[in-house]
Amino acid sequence: MSLEFGSIAYLRSAAPGDSTLIPGRVLWVNGHLLAVEIERDQSSLEESQTVLVHYEESHTFVQQSARIEGIIDREGASNPEAADLLAMDVPENSQRIIIVIQLQGQPELADHRECFRVKTHHMNVQVEFGSSINCSLADVSQSGFAVITGERLAVGKLVKVTMPGRTGLVTGMVRIQSVREQRRGHFRYGTVAVGTELRNACQYLSMELQRIRLRRLAGHVT
Incomplete structure (x- = not known):
């Protein structure tokens, strides 16, 4: 499994000491840009924040640095630019939000004890x-x-x-x-x-x- 439609990815703040993993589902991938759907109440993420994305690649779990380009909810999906970016709508009163991120660099093995337990x-x-x-x-x-x-x-x-x-x-x-x-x-x-x-x-x-x-x-x- 790699980063593709329907696959599962974990987002984590790149800040030192923050090991909270936020699970999400990949909605689409376009080059190094992808959108991940997560539960609203699990998110403490912000736009322009640097995060680490954990996912499975060739039967190995890896992590890759990324930058949050946008966070879109029902209100944001009503914006034409946001709608074009999502190519989808978000149900009214949805408990989920869409995180649009830009991958940076190359994936690295997440096999250290402190990386992925x-x-x-x-x-x-x-x-x-x-x-x-x-x-x-x-x-x-x-x-x-x-x-x-x-x-x-x-x-x-x-x-x-x-x-x-x-x-x-x-x-x-x-x-x-x-x-x-x-x-x-x-x-x-x-x-x-x-x-x-x-x-x-x-x-x-x-x-x-x-x-x-x-x-x-x-x-x-x-």
């Missing part, structure tokens, strides 16, 4: 993590994941894990990068995969969960 709290994904048999996966990216467990471990420690892969369960090692204390004696560990096989499993799980999430979001924005 899929939240998995409500997806009931379980992994074996150290001595914890059924450990809840908090999020996953293409290079690692976060888990919540009662086991006390130190930053830098290598931990044996078993997690879902493309053809079944995969066992390997992860290194703990961060520790955050939770309630009731639990800890949240951010990890990075060690070795090709486990990294491939992270990439597979990240892609599959993102596809599930995108399908759900597509049902909200179609």
Whole structure:
């Protein structure tokens, strides 16, 4: 999937520290110019703002810089220039708005932990993590994941894990990068995969969960 009519894209402010992803559906693409439909109440975006666009390209999630050229709602669609730009109308009292953006530069891989993490709290994904048999996966990216467990471990420690892969369960090692204390004696560990096989499993799980999430979001924005 690439940026084309009907595909799903996430918009995110390029401001440092802002990791909020806003899901939307691509309405049209014309060269480096495209229009994305999003829910009105999810938008804090402004015209002329620089954003990052996340989307799937050749089975890999990428991000690309872009500039917001216009934000159009029902009132804006009544403007002839805006109507020409949209080549469509927006229903009255619509809860959606159209973001017109100009892509800049080339897409880059969004495979770093800080770039694109899929939240998995409500997806009931379980992994074996150290001595914890059924450990809840908090999020996953293409290079690692976060888990919540009662086991006390130190930053830098290598931990044996078993997690879902493309053809079944995969066992390997992860290194703990961060520790955050939770309630009731639990800890949240951010990890990075060690070795090709486990990294491939992270990439597979990240892609599959993102596809599930995108399908759900597509049902909200179609």
